[in-house]
Amino acid sequence: MSCDPFHRHDHAACHDRTLAAVDALCAERGLQFTPTRREVLDLLLRAPKALGAYDILAQLAGDGAKAPPVAYRALDFLVSNGFAHRLEKLNAYVACAHPGDAHLPAFLICRAxxxxxxxxxxxxxxxxxxxxxFTIEGVVMEAVGLCPACADAAE
Amino acid sequence: MSCDPFHRHDHAACHDRTLAAVDALCAERGLQFTPTRREVLDLLLRAPKALGAYDILAQLAGDGAKAPPVAYRALDFLVSNGFAHRLEKLNAYVACAHPGDAHLPAFLICRAxxxxxxxxxxxxxxxxxxxxxFTIEGVVMEAVGLCPACADAAE
DNA sequence: TTGCGGTTGATATGATATAACATTGCGGGT
DNA sequence: ACCCGCAATGTTATATCATATCAACCGCAA
Structure with a gap:
């Protein structure tokens, strides 16, 4: 069910399933899943790692160069609707693995x-x-370390 | 014992106790607690909130304007020796409340x-x-919300 | 004295993020 | 058909955060 980037799996299926889920959620909630927003989520889903706003911007450049707000606005949409998450430690973004599910996200980041x-x-x-x-409204939880493959390689 | 910035307390005592503790730890470990490093920790301890590197830089300017690496180097020293912590969510720094104690720091950040x-x-x-x-090497835990005083004020 | 490591000073640049304002496109009311 | 309002997009400029690089200094020991 969930996408585990540290192990081999059929990621194309994760990609397709997630995009379809977000399509459905946007329709249900009356959100505009515009081409730019869809393309940004698509880029996040295809990337093997977290992408910075300027990475995304560069990859959108197929349509001609874009200015930073283009990327930041699409990312804001995705993050505020729970379709992507921001990694504070990396100043970068990843697609959400469980869009629509209420969850408190936490992340394991391989430094290698x-x-x-x-x-x-x-x-x-x-x-x-x-x-x-203290009244908690949001929590950042990010662990940095080594994924199984990189830990094996480092021995 | 510990410093609780959300409630009234004798913060001058926290300030003095922490600086003395860091003095002692540096002596014990053979670390150079130079004037710049000491001044940066002093600023962090006096500030009611987290300070960005450029805030610190501006306050160091009594000695004449300094370049960014001055602040970043002092902060690197303090953070890597456990005398201060970086808040990823704010791109800012706070003095450690328990220097010398091994601890996994977590933070409660009042957004007001x-x-x-x-x-x-x-x-x-x-x-x-x-x-x-996954092998964890470090963890970021930061909660954003409202401290008691700001929650009361918001009612 | 000479060399070395650690710290500091200074310039330049890179990387991340937002402010501000103009423009477009689309649906609803008249 | 027209106007209006609203959300999204485009564009320029700028703010904010961080590091690369090289030169100078200082205490110390070979």
Whole structure:
């Protein structure tokens, strides 16, 4: 079901399934899944790793050079609707592995191959926040390390 | 013991205690706690919120204008020795609340007043990482929300 | 003295992100 | 058909964050 970039799998299927899911969600919610937005999500899904806004911009250039806001606006749309996530540690973006599912995203980032896996995680800060009277609205959880393949290669 | 920026406390004591602790740790470890490095930590400790590298640079300017690498080098020293932390979500830095203690830092960031508290957190990604064969080397955990005072004010 | 490692100073540039404003295209009301 | 409003897009300029590079300095030990 879920896409695990650290292991071999039929990624074309993940790509197609996710795009179809986002198509359906946008139709359902009355969101405009415009060509630029679709193309950006497509690029994120095809890339083996997280893409920076300017990487995306460069790949959109087939249609002629675009200015930075083009990429940032499409990314804002995708992120704010839960179709993509921003990685704060990398200043980069990945397609969401479970669009439509409510989830608290967490990420495993391989520092060697730059691949990123989206993981399920508990809500570890709830206790600390409660003790301090802090109201949590959003959480960033990103682990950096080595994926299985790169750890093997490093031995 | 610990410094809680969301509540009234004698922060001058936190400031002095932390600087003294870092002095001692540097002596013990043979690290050069030079005037610039000390001044940057001092600024971080005095500030009510996280400071960007250029904020620090501007405040160092008493000694005459400095170039960006001056701030980044001092911050690298402080962060890599555990005397300060970088907040990925803000591209900014805070003094460590427990220098010398081994700890996995997590942060509560108030989006209204920009104050930041350092919290203790469990290691929520260990299970997910183990399942994927991923080796964790470092973790970013940052929660954004409202501190008690700002939540009260917002009602 | 000489050389070495670590720190600092300074210039330039690279990388990421947003402000501000003009323009287009589309649906609804008249 | 016309106008209007709204969302999306295009474009220029600029703000913000970060690093590469090389020169100068300083304490220290061979």
């Amino acid at each position: 191959c730059d691949r990123v896996a989206e993981a399920d995680a508990p809500r570890p800060l709830n206790k600390a926040a409660r003790e301090q009277g | 007043c920009d104050r930041v508290a350092e919290a203790d957190a469990p290691r929520p990604l260990n299970k997910a990482a183990r399942e994927q064969g």
